[in-house]
Amino acid sequence: MSSGKSSPLFLGLDLSTQQLKAIIIAEDTSVAHESAVNFTKDLPQYGTTHGVIHGPGPGEVTSPVAMWVHALDLLMERVQVSGVDTSRIVAISGAGQVCPRINGLIRSY
Numbered sequence: 001m002s003s004g005k006s007s008p009l010f011l012g013l014d015l016s017t018q019q020l021k022a023i024i025i026a027e028d029t030s031v032a033h034e035s036a037v038n039f040t041k042d043l044p045q046y047g048t049t050h051g052v053i054h055g056p057g058p059g060e061v062t063s064p065v066a067m068w069v070h071a072l073d074l075l076m077e078r079v080q081v082s083g084v085d086t087s088r089i090v091a092i093s094g095a096g097q098v099c100p101r102i103n104g105l106i107r108s109y
Helices: 065-082
Strands: 009-015 019-026 031-038 061-063 089-096 106-108
Touching: 009 065, 019 065, 031 065, 061 065
Parallel strands: 009 089, 061 106
Antiparallel strands: 009 019, 019 031
């Protein structure tokens, strides 16, 4: 990682069907931190399997938006605990994708 204590950091977020991942990189592209929240394992209270709830209708799949928000909170807690100086984060980028087999079928609530 960059040796300068005040060098900028960049946060990347990736929301997929099964997890929310974060990577924080330094200006020299070295990785300062990586972590992930697996929806099924880390947030079992939402009752998802691989990040989705099947039903009630045939072929219907939903994903609780509150779970995504909870995952972001948990992910940022992990970043804080890791000791990363979040005040150095100067940019945030995000990406999201849906599993092709359920693309177009997810309904958020």
